[in-house]
Amino acid sequence: MNIELKKAAVEQLKKVDFKENEGIRIEAIYLGSCSIYVEHELKIDKQNKDDEKFIIDRVPILISNESKKHLPKKVFLNYSDNLGYKLYSDEETLKYNLQLKSVK
Numbered sequence: 311m312n313i314e315l316k317k318a319a320v321e322q323l324k325k326v327d328f329k330e331n332e333g334i335r336i337e338a339i340y341l342g343s344c345s346i347y348v349e350h351e352l353k354i355d356k357q358n359k360d361d362e363k364f365i366i367d368r369v370p371i372l373i374s375n376e377s378k379k380h381l382p383k384k385v386f387l388n389y390s391d392n393l394g395y396k397l398y399s400d401e402e403t404l405k406y407n408l409q410l411k412s413v414k
Contacts, residue, residue, distance in 0.1 A: 333370030338380035
């Protein structure tokens with residue numbers, strides 16, 4: 311898996327005060343329906359045993375093995391004041407207007 315954080319996303323994510331074993335989780339959740347549908351989320355979360363951890367420009371990124379099944383091999387994360395975070399691949403926009411959530 312390859313993740314590229316664009317400059318604007320890095321600037322925003324570096325503002326987060328991470329606690330021990332925390333990172334930004336990129337989550338792809340398969341929702342059962344009559345068609346293939348995946349919901350994407352972005353949140354501050356603790357690292358789990360089945361997570362792969364990436365450190366990109368000093369920003370810890372977490373992706374579970376289950377989420378990797380539903381994400382393209384290469385994803386990009388960008389940020390815009392107007393649209394929030396945008397998760398996309400070379401082929402498609404996966405989700406825009408993502409808001410960074412915190413898991414309590």
